[in-house]
Amino acid sequence: MADDRLTIAGREFKSRLWVGTGKYKDFVETKKAIEASGADVVTVAVRRVNITDRSKENLLDYIDPKKYTILPNTAGCYTVEDAVRYSRLARAAGVSDLVKLEVIGDEKTLFPDTAGLIEAAKILIKEGFIVLPYTNDDPIVAKKLVDIGCPAVMPLAAPIGSGLGIRNPYNLRIILETVKVPIIVDAGVGTASDAALAMEYGADAVLMNTAIAGAKDPIMMAEAMRYAVDAGRLAYRAGRIPRKLYATASSPIEGML
């Protein structure tokens, strides 16, 4: 699918499957799963360095920032101030202006605080960040995020880590129709068919973490997701047949006895 690259803010990406790096058993498993997924965008969280136990290895020893696009996120941030602070720290620690912006509204659902999200995005865009916002499956908010300068929008399929799949396919389809920037379905995917479905609807990419890391065999699931995203993308581009209530024979009547 070399002729079908995803472009966001002038950056070109090979893979339409983006992956998180949390919840793996260890860094070796993380690395193997990412390799199996074929992803070239890898999201990471921003946290204090452990200063009491320096024996702990660094994630970036396993995920080469030259090979992958490291996409820092503001996971765990519940206020505009925190999300902006974490984004600035991420930029200082990393090499790029990219941030997956999350302003979380509630601990139980981890749904985004979309008012806070728009406010934080405005501040960061003014500072030159490329803001990829994790948002609700709300077409109006998605449009507002584009209007203020987000080069892509990342609506959830379902709550983070829930594995429920696309809970509101109609909203997602409205977002895909009305928002003219790449749409990356982020969070809530449970298994391969969820990812394929998102791509069949016309999503430009899918980001997931728990669906792979939490599977019995994360490396095998990473491979499954890779095929699902590719298959869904091809099916979208190929154009599916319309749904009909009654049968249409595939074989001709002529020549029957």
Place this chain on the structure above:
Amino acid sequence: MHIQVNGEQRTLATGITVAGLLKDLDIRPDRVAVELNLNILDRSEFDGRSLQEGDRIEIISFIGGGAWRRA
């Protein structure tokens, strides 16, 4: 002198620089960001910036996470 490093009180040699602290802690400067009293330092400032009594310093890096619950 007393300095708060990543939320922990530490007693450090007077006049230690940010680069010196990172070296003492065995932290590679190219992998982290440093915030001193809520101001982010540029990496080029690590060598020249000396810490003062009562400073609060945060050293952060990237860890595994997709979208995660607060620890």
